[in-house]
Amino acid sequence: MAAETVQEAWADLPPTAQRLLMAALDAFGEQGYHGTSTRQVALRAGMSPAAMYMHFATKEAILYEIARTGHEVNHERVRRACAEHPDPAERVRAIVEAMVTFHAEHHTLGRVVQYEHASLASAHQRELIGIRRRTEAFLREAIDEGVAAGVFEAAAAPMATTAIMSLAIDVARWYPSQRSRTSAQITAAYADLALRMLASR
Template identity: 40%
Template sequence: MSDAWDDVVGGSKAAARIRTAAIDEFAEHGYGGTTTRRIAARLGMSPAAMYPHYASKEELLFAIAYEGHALALQVVENADRPDAEPSVRLASVIGRFAAWQAENHRWSRVIQYELAALDREHYRTIVGLRRQTTQVVRGVVDAGHVSGEFTLPDAEGVTLALMSLCVDVCRWYPSGRYDDAATISDLYADLALRLVGAVR
């Protein structure tokens, strides 16, 4: 990854271990119920040894939120097939995005639910990444609208619902027989085509 990535997220192996421990702590006790001291203890580190990597609990939340949102954006961008028909693009983008939420449901849950704890500038950065992800989906929805392949009530509302449906996977996953990412991917690709009125 880039230098900018390293600056925000932290490029070292130690930093990656700290982020993993932080996701576990935040997932179990919430952001408010966690201290950097406890995250450090989980790794057998002193709080002082963690400090050069992440100077505060908020910095750490920002790093895991940035990494998670940047990876989700990358997954969605890579899943898009700009030269293909809109319905093929939509099935690919939503199928992969939903699968990513399933594969990373604990991580995603932390960074979706604790966003309000970020400081203003960090929050804006994360909202920017989310907006880029939404824009990929919106681009596909608009392409299908223009080509006539989709019959939409409202491109903005449908895009919002598509994003919402995928993001919420992290809340309930796994559930019943929906316990693997491939099943989620197929189901959500199909549901997305239904939402835009392009049932295969």
């Protein structure tokens, strides 16, 4: 069964590798990928740079592991949400809820996954784009089914997938904010906005 958290995904890695990944995630989230050195990652993990290279040959390899895992966890959450809702409107709501919850509750991971991928090697970027497209396909299919069933307005459909995905992903950029909104409140509000965007009847 696919993992729903990065901790689950990394559970079979050696404890030192897990520490390195979590240290790098925190460092990349605070300072950005280019603002973080391999030495800083190693020190955060409580080991020497030489010890780090036993698990990851480069800093890019660490970023790739974090980004790939984040994409896969988000994809798995969306897939499971779809499987539970045959009705297209409820499926759109469930997809938005899954994505917004992921990007709010795991905002540091979300920021690193979504905004540092340009630092990856071309082959790694292409792989992640493939996962993103498979995730988007769940939403696009639900919207198309809703249009076919007369639940959604056809005119809203062409740009809806991109717009809804962008809204959900952007939560990681600003959450948590100084406003006292919980993850659950934001999730419910975004799901409602998505259905209004589609003119759900």
